[in-house]
Amino acid sequence: MVEQGLIRAAQAGDRDALITLLREIEGHVYKTAFYILHNEQDALDASQEALIRVYTKIGSYEEKAQFKTWVQRIVTNICIDKFRRTKPTVSIDEHEMVFQDNKHNVEREVLSGYLAEDIREAIDQLPEHHRTVIVLRYLQDFSYNEIADCLDLPLNTVKSYLFRARQQLQNRLQEYQKGGVSG
Numbered sequence: 286m287v288e289q290g291l292i293r294a295a296q297a298g299d300r301d302a303l304i305t306l307l308r309e310i311e312g313h314v315y316k317t318a319f320y321i322l323h324n325e326q327d328a329l330d331a332s333q334e335a336l337i338r339v340y341t342k343i344g345s346y347e348e349k350a351q352f353k354t355w356v357q358r359i360v361t362n363i364c365i366d367k368f369r370r371t372k373p374t375v376s377i378d379e380h381e382m383v384f385q386d387n388k389h390n391v392e393r394e395v396l397s398g399y400l401a402e403d404i405r406e407a408i409d410q411l412p413e414h415h416r417t418v419i420v421l422r423y424l425q426d427f428s429y430n431e432i433a434d435c436l437d438l439p440l441n442t443v444k445s446y447l448f449r450a451r452q453q454l455q456n457r458l459q460e461y462q463k464g465g466v467s468g
Contacts (some may be wrong), residue, residue, distance in 0.1 A: 287306060287309055287310065287352050287353070289348070289352075291305060291306050291309075292306065292343075292346065292352055295343050296343050296344055296346065303340065303343060306339075306343075307336050307339065307340060310336075310339070310353075310356055311332065311336060313353070313356070313357075313425070314332045314335050314336060314356065314360045315328055315329070315332040316424070316425065317357060317360050317361065317364070317420065317421070317424075317425055318331040318332045318335070318360055318363075318364050320408075320420040320424045320425075321361065321364040321365075321416065321417060321420050322364055322367060323405065323409055327367060330367070331360065331363045331364050331367050332360070334363050335356070335359050335360040335363050338359050338363070339356060339359060342359075350434055351431065351434070353431075354427075354431050354434045354435045357421065357425065357427070357431075357435045358434070358435045358436070358437070361417060361421070361435060361436065364417075365413060365417065403458060404454075404458070407453075407454050407457040407458055408420075408454065410453075410457060411450055411453055411454070414446055415446055415449060415450035415453065416450070417436065418432055418436070418443060418446045418447050418450060419447070419450045419451075419454070421435060421436075422447060429443050429444060429447075
């Protein structure tokens with residue numbers, strides 16, 4: 286959690302405070318961008334753009350909203366814009382499997398990797414608005430109210446999106462367990 290004093294100092298023009306503030310939020314910004322875009326380079330680009338926007342717009346932040354909600358709205362909007370402009374790509378590096386020494390239970394690690402990949406693929410296949418609420422809720426640990434503030438949506442819409450997204454994920458993952466997905 287970012288201290289309000291640090292935010293106020295950054296807004297007042299304290300360069301050191303602003304740099305400290307940006308360093309404190311950069312990990313969260315990148316994490317959100319990566320989970321939405323699923324591409325390291327795109328996530329780095331979106332994170333950088335979001336941090337620049339926070340840097341240039343810090344003066345417009347009002348304490349009506351939580352700072353993290355304000356920042357997440359910025360990064361989420363940038364990611365949505367970036368996602369709309371480009372088609373998602375898959376990195377070949379993500380699919381390479383390297384087996385280490387036999388001290389680990391290789392079968393469990395492989396199955397765990399497949400499950401994680403199945404979940405990522407299922408999230409990727411969600412409609413954009415459903416994917417975004419899933420990322421904010423379960424990967425960024427936002428409350429329903431924070432998601433509503435961040436995306437500028439009514440609370441009931443957020444609840445509805447999450448309900449539908451969970452249903453779609455459950456159905457998709459059941460299809461994976463049955464041995465494959467059609468279409």
